[in-house]
Amino acid sequence: MHTVAVLALDPVVAFDLSIPVEAFGRARLPGGSAAYDVRVCSVSGEVSAGAFTLRTPWGLDGLIGADTVVVPGQADVTVPVPGVALDALRSAAARGVRIASICVGAFALAEAGLLDGRRATTHWIGAGELARRHPLIEVDPDVLYVDEGPILTSAGAAAGLDLCLHMIRLDHGSAVAADSARLAVMPLERDGGQAQFIVHEPPAPDGASVQPLLCWLEDHLHLPLTLADIAERAALSSRTLNRRFREQTGTTPLQWLHRARLRRAQHLLETTAHPVERIAEQVGFTSPTTFRDRFKRVVGTSPARYRQAFRGGAPEPEPVGV
Known part of the structure; x- marks a missing residue:
């Protein structure tokens, strides 16, 4: 141990x-x-x-x-x-x-x-x-x-x-x-850094918390959401949503969404035998190639090699040209 x-x-x-x-x-x-x-x-x-x-x-x-x-x-x-x-x-x-x-x-x-x-x-x-x-x-x-x-x-x-x-x-x-x-009742990975906490900001107005929106996003990662879609769900303008999101999470809605999708993909790679193409679809990527590129850019390795490292077993063959 x-x-x-x-x-x-x-x-x-x-x-x-x-x-x-x-x-x-x-x-x-x-x-x-x-x-x-x-x-x-x-x-x-x-x-x-x-x-x-x-x-x-x-x-x-x-x-x-x-x-x-x-x-x-x-x-x-x-x-x-x-x-x-x-x-x-x-x-x-x-x-x-x-x-x-x-x-x-x-x-x-x-x-x-x-x-x-x-x-x-x-x-x-x-x-x-x-x-x-x-x-x-x-x-x-x-x-x-x-x-x-x-x-x-x-x-x-x-x-x-x-x-x-x-x-x-x-x-x-x-x-x-x-x-x-x-x-611990916290996200596995928080976006942003401690710079967002250095200057004390005035408290957000009543009803400004984005936590319900974050929960909704976690439940709808498979959808091809745009900033306009998220703003409509929050009943806010895109500009106000971006401002409140940055105040409370240190990042933008779309950046947060991309990271949440990759976290979900990591979980699926570790716990299921689903093909990478299916996982890409499950986390909202319309193109497996785009998914592989973004995954490798953020995580530092390909989905197949990540699965091999964290789940064990033989790696899936990498697509030609990737």
């Missing part, structure tokens, strides 16, 4: 700590068995979490044998990370362990030297300070998370859940990740 060690550094942000514990701890494989063994670790066995004190069942020895190490944020990033914790992180990285941070947990990874020469993110409030302290890091303050292979970083706390779902998807496929997302 894949073991996840969550390293709580004093003083830990309780919300950050709970995200990987709950996301990985509640993930279930198709047969119902646990997908992960989760260990909560600390340097001394006791960690301040603000309103309460946390006793951890594991010390730094919990990182030994772990497949993934997650570092939640510290409530005060000016508090030095203990040298033994930094050494434990460096040792884990040297063993090829996947290491991720939640929110300002990126500061600990940076202090350990694990982010030098890499692209990384953190909460937008701390992005400037991270870049100032560690000029060798390419800090991107606009994204929800950054996947640099063995090292992953996320933005503010909620983005930590996006990152955990991303890792679950990498480990066990989109069906398991989608179940975890539903349990």
Whole structure:
């Protein structure tokens, strides 16, 4: 079983700590068995979490044998990370362990030297300070998370859940990740980045929420919907719909629709034996060629190779010229 060690550094942000514990701890494989063994670790066995004190069942020895190490944020990033914790992180990285941070947990990874020469993110409030302290890091303050292979970083706390779902998807496929997302009552993949949250916007007017529209779109992905169709459904002008959609999702209706279609296609590729042509039709593409091109551009591989990687079995033959 894949073991996840969550390293709580004093003083830990309780919300950050709970995200990987709950996301990985509640993930279930198709047969119902646990997908992960989760260990909560600390340097001394006791960690301040603000309103309460946390006793951890594991010390730094919990990182030994772990497949993934997650570092939640510290409530005060000016508090030095203990040298033994930094050494434990460096040792884990040297063993090829996947290491991720939640929110300002990126500061600990940076202090350990694990982010030098890499692209990384953190909460937008701390992005400037991270870049100032560690000029060798390419800090991107606009994204929800950054996947640099063995090292992953996320933005503010909620983005930590996006990152955990991303890792679950990498480990066990989109069906398991989608179940975890539903349990957390959030989309498997959010469009946009944390830039949409940096400037506080006034609250949307009553009735402006696009959530019912998103649910309707999810139920009608197979239809050849246009912006005019979506605006008519929302009883809004196309311009107003675009504005409200961007305010609440960080992207446009059509961009959101395209990503939702590809997420559904990934799920179908993993869980069914339907031909790619049929899946293309099921998710609203009138042309299998267009579907293959868009899938490869966004996902980075062809539908057939994606199915082989996440479902197993022999790959379908690629069409001539694709």
